Amino acid sequence: MFVLVVGGGKVGYYLTKELVQSGHEVVLMEKDRNRASQIADEVGSIVVPHDGCEGKYLGEAGANRADIVAAVTGDDEDNLVICQMAKHHFDVPRTIARVNNPKNEELFRHLGVDELISPTRMVLGSIEQDIPVHELLHLGAIDSELQIIEAHLQAGSPAIGRSPSELAIPDGCSLFAVVRDGVATALRPDSLLAAGDKVIAIGGAECEAGLRDQLIGAAAEE
Amino acid sequence: MKIIIVGCGRVGAVLAEGLDAAGHEVIVVDLSTRAFDRLSGEFKGQAVRGDGTDEDTLRRAGAVGADVFLALTEGDNRNVMAAQVAVENLEIEKVVAKINDPVRAAAYAELGITTVCRTTMLSDSILAFLKHEPSGIPSVIAAVAPHHEHAASASAEGKA
Numbered sequence: 001m002f003v004l005v006v007g008g009g010k011v012g013y014y015l016t017k018e019l020v021q022s023g024h025e026v027v028l029m030e031k032d033r034n035r036a037s038q039i040a041d042e043v044g045s046i047v048v049p050h051d052g053c054e055g056k057y058l059g060e061a062g063a064n065r066a067d068i069v070a071a072v073t074g075d076d077e078d079n080l081v082i083c084q085m086a087k088h089h090f091d092v093p094r095t096i097a098r099v100n101n102p103k104n105e106e107l108f109r110h111l112g113v114d115e116l117i118s119p120t121r122m123v124l125g126s127i128e129q130d131i132p133v134h135e136l137l138h139l140g141a142i143d144s145e146l147q148i149i150e151a152h153l154q155a156g157s158p159a160i161g162r163s164p165s166e167l168a169i170p171d172g173c174s175l176f177a178v179v180r181d182g183v184a185t186a187l188r189p190d191s192l193l194a195a196g197d198k199v200i201a202i203g204g205a206e207c208e209a210g211l212r213d214q215l216i217g218a219a220a221e222e
Numbered sequence: 223m224k225i226i227i228v229g230c231g232r233v234g235a236v237l238a239e240g241l242d243a244a245g246h247e248v249i250v251v252d253l254s255t256r257a258f259d260r261l262s263g264e265f266k267g268q269a270v271r272g273d274g275t276d277e278d279t280l281r282r283a284g285a286v287g288a289d290v291f292l293a294l295t296e297g298d299n300r301n302v303m304a305a306q307v308a309v310e311n312l313e314i315e316k317v318v319a320k321i322n323d324p325v326r327a328a329a330y331a332e333l334g335i336t337t338v339c340r341t342t343m344l345s346d347s348i349l350a351f352l353k354h355e356p357s358g359i360p361s362v363i364a365a366v367a368p369h370h371e372h373a374a375s376a377s378a379e380g381k382a
Contacts, residue, residue, distance in 0.1 A: 054325070055324075055325025076303070077297065077300050088333060
């Protein structure tokens, strides 16, 4: 496969190296001459020291026979133009753009870029994963399926004043301990739960909705 | 007419003042407030600091319902992106982008953006002055295939 990479920053540089290693034909365009020759010293003469936004140089770099054009510069508007030129002027079958501003994703997709890579969105996604949503907190993973989950019972939780045996705990999930006033005790089927308790459970991702239902309730949704 | 100008460089400022003096409602957008120093005290339009490729900024600046959108920053790609936001998301009918790379200018005309190319414009003027044959490439290329249906009515010049 012939891949034309535009932008020799960190992303473009590592991408080019990886692609070369996996045996693809690669050309990298980097408009900064110093940066271009620095990369060429390492990866060989597959670096074109020109601006990939210019139609002339894009053509010279072989855009018309590229299977994929990956626009990975640090500027969204450049990546958009590179992909549009590749697609409409050089008939490249697949275009990939790096999008830095998540707000641009919709526009780029609408304007015909085939695939979007958004570093901002990715980091945002993993941060949001770590923030407790409705008081369910992931304490750790036992394996790829099972998680240790903590539920912090607030006033209004349907579990308060009830015992685990009275709750409809989802299959495949088990409540095993409770932390009350800093003291951890094993949770028995008849232990009564109170506001402020931290209930520790083990279960898969598919149990979470049920757990939230039983331990957090609708009151905490707001 | 309501006219949005993105980029208050020399061309942007001259056009802003001229169109304002002719009685149009003009809004100029630029990333740098210093760029607005180019506008004289006579200018009665609005100068808005912000990113002209950003849809929210353009909406806040009042670009919704504009008749004309001119993307005239120093960056070809910024102009291309601003122009496409104007056509696709703000549904402005008459959109012009300054694109100095002749290949890109022609390509975007085919995508429905009217383009002005300073490169061919200047070189042709100089060739004409030297009594040589011009390049033959038009420096203003009207949009070929409108981006969306009602852009077609923009060619009915009358109401402008």
